[in-house]
Amino acid sequence: MVFSGIPFLYYFLPATILLYLAAPRKLKNAVLLLASLVFYAWGEQRLVLLFAATILLGWLLGLLIERFREKVWSRVFLWLSVLTTLGLLGYFKYADFFMESLNSAFGLSLPLLRVALPIGISFYTFQILSYTIDVYRGDVAAQRNLIDFAAYVSMFPQLIAGPIVRYSDIAGQLTARTHRLDKVASGVRRFLVGLGKKVLIANVLGQLCTQFRQTSQPSILFHWLYAVAFMLQIYFDFSGYSDMAIGLGRLFGFDFPENFNYPYISKSITEFWRRWHMTLGSWFRDYVYIPLGGNRRGIGRQLFNILVVWMLTGLWHGAAWNFVLWGIFYALLLTAEKVGLKKALDTHGALGHVYVLLAVLLGFVLFNADSLDQAAQDIAGMFAFGKLPLFSAEAVYYLRSYGVVLLLAVLGATPLPKRVIAALSENRKLTRSWNVLEPLLLTGLLLVVTAYLVDGSFNPFLYFRF
Amino acid sequence: MKWKNILTIALAACVIFGFSAAGFLKAPEAYSMAERRSLAQKPALSSQQLLSGKYMSQFEDFSLDQFPLRDNMRTLKAAASRYVFLQKDNHGIYEHDGYWSKLEYPMNSGKVARSGDKLREVYETYLEGTGCKVYLSVIPDKNYFLAPRGGYPVMDYSQLVENLREKLDFAEYIDIFGDLSLESFYKTDQHWRQETLSGVARTLADAMGAEISRNFTVQELPVPFYGAYCGQAALRMQPDTLYYLTGDLLDECTVTSFNTGLPTASFMYDMEKAYGKDPYEMFLSGSDALLTIENPNAATEKELVVFRDSFGSSLAPLLASGYSKITLVDLRYLQSGLLGNFIDFENQDVLFLYSTLVLNNTVSM
Incomplete structure (x- = not known):
C-alpha cells in the first residue's frame, strides 16, 4: 500500500484514524501496531511473519543487552543482533548480487537464490540496528513493552521508505505524547503538501522519463530532459514521501526527524549530503563513519572511511554495480572537497551551485540506469555532439508538454514557495485572508490529487525498491 | 491561527471521510459509458486470494473504478493537466483545431x-x-x-x-x-x-x-x-x-x-x-x-x-x-x-x- 493511493487515503487512513481516536490511551500503540501490520501485509503477504520475527528478535536482544550491561554477554548479544539483522538483509538483498558478481568474475555458475526483497527491509533493519547499538552504548534504555517496541519499528508512516527514525528520536513519545490541535493541523498540511509533490510533480515527471525510454528519436536535448526530469522526480518522490511520513507522524502525536532541506540549493557535495536523505547520512555517520575513526586518525584514514561509508551508502540503495559506482562517485567528490576543492567552491558560490547540480544530475543518471551499459549510454547521449541530433521533434514536444511541470518542480525545489507562504502569513493585512485561503487551497490540492489518482495508474514509489 | 488549524483539519476530514463514506454506501456500477468499458467489481475475499496478493491488486482496481464521482474526478484531472499544467496531451489524447x-x-x-x-x-x-x-x-x-x-x-x-x-x-x-x-x-x-x-x-x-x-x-x-x-x-x-x-x-x-x-x-x-x-x-x-x-x-x-x-x-x-x-x-x-x-x-x-x-x-x- 502506498500513501498516494486510493486504498490508503480513503479506506485505510480513515479507518485507522477512527480506531485510533476511539482507543483508550493505553491501547493507542496497539492500534498503531495493528494498523501497521495490515499496512505491511497489504503489500507483503508472505514475509509479514519474517518482519514480525525480526521485530521480536530485536526486542529480545535489546533486553538481553541491557540485562548483561558491562558484561561480555552484552557484546555477544549485540553482535548477534548485528549479524542476524544484517544477515537477513544480506540474504534477501545482496546474496544474488554477490553470487552474480562472482559468477561473472571467475566464470563460476553458483546458483542464484532469486528471493523477493521484503518491502522496507533496508529501513527497518537500520532502525533495529540503531536501537540495539544505542542500548549497548547506554544511550537509551531497552524497551520492555513489546507492543511499544513493535509499534516503533513497524509504524506505518515511516515503515517502508523512511525517514529512518531512531528509537532515541521517539522513545519518550511512545509512552507519553500529546495530540495538540496545532500539531495535527501541521501534520495535515505537511501530509497534503507531500502528497501533492508526489502525485502532481514526481509521478508526472516519471511519465516523461518513461517516454524517454520509449523514444525512437534519441537526441541530446531528450537526454538532458530525461536527466533533469529524473533528478527532479526522485527529489519530489522521496521528499514528498518524507513529508507525508512526517505529517502522518504528527497526526498520531509523533515528531519524526526531517529528511530533506532543499538539497539542490547546495554549493558543495558535502552540503548536499547534509540536506539530502539526512536520516540516512546521520545514521552512517553515527554507526559506521565515527566507529571507524571518523576524522580523528589522520587524513589518510579519514579518506578511507569516507570511501567505505559511501560504498555502503551506494549498496544500501541497491544491489547493483551502478549503485556502488554511484557511492564511489560521491566518495571521490567528497574526498576532493576535503583536500581543497570545498575552499575554492566556498569563494565562488555560483560555481558551487553549477558544480553540485551537474554532479548530482550525472549521479542520478548513473543511479537510475538498469545496468552500467545503459548508464554509459545515457551519459554519453548527453554529450554526443555530432553523433546525435541536438534535438528532435519528439524531444521538443515533450519539453513543451512538460515545461510548466518542470518549471514548477525547479521552483518547488528551492525555498521560494516556503518564503512566499511565510510572507503571506506574516503580512498583517493578509493574515486573515490567508488563514481562510490556505485551508481552501490545501483542500483543493487534495481534490486534484485524488482526481489524478482516480484517473491515473503510474504511481510507484522509487524508494520502495530500497 | 486556531481557526485556521480547525478549518484545515475540518476540510481535509470532510473530503477524506466524505468520500470514504460515499464509497461504502455507493452501489457499484457495472459499466462506464464515458470510458466504454466494464468497471472492476469488489473482489471475493478468500485466504488464497489474500495470500497471493490478488485480492489487494483487485481491490485497488475496484477502489479506482468505483470511486464516487469518478467521471467528475477524471474531468478535474484532465482540466488540471490541460489548463493548469498546460500539458499537451492527457493519456495521449490531445486536441488541435477542434x-x-x-x-x-x-x-x-x-x-x-x-x-x-x-x-x-x-x-x-x-x-x-x-x-x-x-x-x-x-x-x-x-x-x-x-x-x-x-x-x-x-x-x-x-x-x-x-x-x-x-x-x-x-x-x-x-x-x-x-x-x-x-x-x-x-x-x-x-x-x-x-x-x-x-x-x-x-x-x-x-x-x-x-x-x-x-x-x-x-x-x-x-x-x-x-x-x-x-x-x-x-x-x-x-x-x-x-x-x-x-x-x-x-x-x-x-x-x-x-x-x-x-x-x-x-x-x-x-x-x-x-x-x-x-x-x-x-x-x-x-x-x-x-x-x-x-x-x-x-x-x-x-x-x-x-x-x-x-x-x-x-x-x-x-x-x-x-x-x-x-x-x-x-x-x-x-x-x-x-x-x-x-x-x-x-x-x-x-x-x-x-x-x-x-x-x-x-x-x-
Whole structure:
C-alpha cells in the first residue's frame, strides 16, 4: 500500500484514524501496531511473519543487552543482533548480487537464490540496528513493552521508505505524547503538501522519463530532459514521501526527524549530503563513519572511511554495480572537497551551485540506469555532439508538454514557495485572508490529487525498491 | 491561527471521510459509458486470494473504478493537466483545431510485423493458388493529418506501409492516403466519416476492376454523436454530426451475420445502435467476426472478401454495388483457423484493409 493511493487515503487512513481516536490511551500503540501490520501485509503477504520475527528478535536482544550491561554477554548479544539483522538483509538483498558478481568474475555458475526483497527491509533493519547499538552504548534504555517496541519499528508512516527514525528520536513519545490541535493541523498540511509533490510533480515527471525510454528519436536535448526530469522526480518522490511520513507522524502525536532541506540549493557535495536523505547520512555517520575513526586518525584514514561509508551508502540503495559506482562517485567528490576543492567552491558560490547540480544530475543518471551499459549510454547521449541530433521533434514536444511541470518542480525545489507562504502569513493585512485561503487551497490540492489518482495508474514509489 | 488549524483539519476530514463514506454506501456500477468499458467489481475475499496478493491488486482496481464521482474526478484531472499544467496531451489524447485524437507514436515495429505475419498466414493457408486476386490497403489514422499541424509527434507512416508491403509481397498495394484529409474524420472519434469516402471507394474499386455506384442520399442522424474521445478525454467537447449514405441499391442488399456461427439477418445500418452508446456501431452493427452483404442487383458475379477492422464497416456499403457479394472478416473476433468453415476462396477479389491504429497496436489479430 502506498500513501498516494486510493486504498490508503480513503479506506485505510480513515479507518485507522477512527480506531485510533476511539482507543483508550493505553491501547493507542496497539492500534498503531495493528494498523501497521495490515499496512505491511497489504503489500507483503508472505514475509509479514519474517518482519514480525525480526521485530521480536530485536526486542529480545535489546533486553538481553541491557540485562548483561558491562558484561561480555552484552557484546555477544549485540553482535548477534548485528549479524542476524544484517544477515537477513544480506540474504534477501545482496546474496544474488554477490553470487552474480562472482559468477561473472571467475566464470563460476553458483546458483542464484532469486528471493523477493521484503518491502522496507533496508529501513527497518537500520532502525533495529540503531536501537540495539544505542542500548549497548547506554544511550537509551531497552524497551520492555513489546507492543511499544513493535509499534516503533513497524509504524506505518515511516515503515517502508523512511525517514529512518531512531528509537532515541521517539522513545519518550511512545509512552507519553500529546495530540495538540496545532500539531495535527501541521501534520495535515505537511501530509497534503507531500502528497501533492508526489502525485502532481514526481509521478508526472516519471511519465516523461518513461517516454524517454520509449523514444525512437534519441537526441541530446531528450537526454538532458530525461536527466533533469529524473533528478527532479526522485527529489519530489522521496521528499514528498518524507513529508507525508512526517505529517502522518504528527497526526498520531509523533515528531519524526526531517529528511530533506532543499538539497539542490547546495554549493558543495558535502552540503548536499547534509540536506539530502539526512536520516540516512546521520545514521552512517553515527554507526559506521565515527566507529571507524571518523576524522580523528589522520587524513589518510579519514579518506578511507569516507570511501567505505559511501560504498555502503551506494549498496544500501541497491544491489547493483551502478549503485556502488554511484557511492564511489560521491566518495571521490567528497574526498576532493576535503583536500581543497570545498575552499575554492566556498569563494565562488555560483560555481558551487553549477558544480553540485551537474554532479548530482550525472549521479542520478548513473543511479537510475538498469545496468552500467545503459548508464554509459545515457551519459554519453548527453554529450554526443555530432553523433546525435541536438534535438528532435519528439524531444521538443515533450519539453513543451512538460515545461510548466518542470518549471514548477525547479521552483518547488528551492525555498521560494516556503518564503512566499511565510510572507503571506506574516503580512498583517493578509493574515486573515490567508488563514481562510490556505485551508481552501490545501483542500483543493487534495481534490486534484485524488482526481489524478482516480484517473491515473503510474504511481510507484522509487524508494520502495530500497 | 486556531481557526485556521480547525478549518484545515475540518476540510481535509470532510473530503477524506466524505468520500470514504460515499464509497461504502455507493452501489457499484457495472459499466462506464464515458470510458466504454466494464468497471472492476469488489473482489471475493478468500485466504488464497489474500495470500497471493490478488485480492489487494483487485481491490485497488475496484477502489479506482468505483470511486464516487469518478467521471467528475477524471474531468478535474484532465482540466488540471490541460489548463493548469498546460500539458499537451492527457493519456495521449490531445486536441488541435477542434479535432481530438490520441497520439499514435512511435511505430511499433514488432506489432506491425506480427500483423503482417498473421495476414501472410491467412494468404498461405487459404488464398495461395486459388485464383483470388489479393490487394492490400492501409488506412492512415487521424494523427497522420492532425499531429504535424499541432507539433505533435508523428510516426513514420511510410515506414509502416513499407514494412507491411514487404510482409505481404503477394498483394497489390492500393494507396488511399491521397483520398483522405483531416476532414474525412470525425472530430470526437477516431473513425472516418462515411459521407467523405467516395474517393477512397473509387480508388479501391478502380484498382480492383470493379464498377461502383455513386448514387447515394446523405442522411443525418438526428442525435449528436459524441465520439470515443469525449469519454476518454473527460472534457467537454462539441459533438459531431453523424451522416450515413442510403439508396435503393443498399436497401435491397441483404446483410447476414455469422457471429453466432449460424446465419442471422443483420442490418446495413443498425438504427438501434445509432441511438446507443456508440453510434458509429450503426454501420453493419459494429463489431462482427463474419458478415456478408449480398447485392441482388449486381451487374457482375464478382465477389469480394475484405479482411478489415471497424473502418471497413462504414466503407463496405460504398463498395456493395460493384460486387454480387461482399464478405467481411474481422480476424480480431474470428480465429483464422475457422475461416475455411465459412468461406470457399475461389477467384474472389480479396482486400486486406486495415487502419494503422490496428496494425500498430493489435495483439489479437
